[in-house]
Amino acid sequence: MTAKRDAKREDLKGRLIEAAQAHIQASGLAGLRARDITADAGCALGALYTAFADLDELILHVNSITLARLGAALEQEAIGAAEPRAKLKALAKAYLGFARDNRMAWKALFEHRMAPGVAVPEWHLAEHAVLIQHLVEPLAQLLPARDTPDLLARARTLFSAVHGIVAISLEDRFIGLAPTDLESELLGFVDTMVSGLETERE
Structure with a gap:
């Protein structure tokens, strides 16, 4: 029964x-x-x-599915890129592609807020953290002397920068990039950042 x-x-x-x-x-x-x-x-x-428990918990489960799909898209795009520059550019391209193709579901990942005083469950925070982990490996190749906390901080900075470029542009903000320029400028930004990291390593 x-x-x-x-x-x-x-x-x-x-x-x-x-x-x-x-x-x-x-x-x-x-x-x-x-x-x-x-x-x-x-x-x-x-x-x-x-x-x-409530509508918020239901939304978390929907967002969980979106995160899994996004993670799979990132992994698939980067699977053939062994060199860190190529991998980071592939990840940025995949992130943009997913955001373009799944606009509302992608926005829900960042727009949803729990009720005041209610914390996001640990299991869901862990799912978000997986996105940052995709960046840690290529960053570790670029900065082999850095320890894990430093690499995680740099990964969060890079993710925030890429997300900001994508979000502002897809929302048609006046300072955002035109659709025809967005991908090339995003990849150019990652290129510039990687060149800076290579200089820092040297």
């Missing part, structure tokens, strides 16, 4: 995640309502709160 109940609960969670994912992909977090999600999932409004 317990196994049957658990299976039903997992099925409900899956339908709710799928429905929330579709809403976020279509229109982002703005206007996301529990009532719409449960209607699309074919369940009562209260059923959401038997599967998840």
Whole structure:
């Protein structure tokens, strides 16, 4: 009996995640309502709160799927690049491509905020940290004398810079890059940064 109940609960969670994912992909977090999600999932409004603590927890699970897809895209793009410059440029290109192709889901990763006083669960923070780890290996090749904390700090700086360029440009901010220039300028930025790191190493 317990196994049957658990299976039903997992099925409900899956339908709710799928429905929330579709809403976020279509229109982002703005206007996301529990009532719409449960209607699309074919369940009562209260059923959401038997599967998840609240709407925020459901969004975290959708974002978890997006992070896994983003991580896979980064890994796939960089798999054939052994040299650190090529790998970092491949990662930047993959990040831009994913953001372009999955705009709303990608934005939800950075726009979602927990309720005041509620911390982001450790499991979800760990998933975000995986994105930084993709940068640590090529940075370690460029800066072999640096220890892990320094490499992590540099990786966060690089990620923030690339994310900022992508986000400002895709949001059509007046200081952002034109779509025709964005990829080449982004890769040029990474090139310049790597050249600086090579000089620093020497």
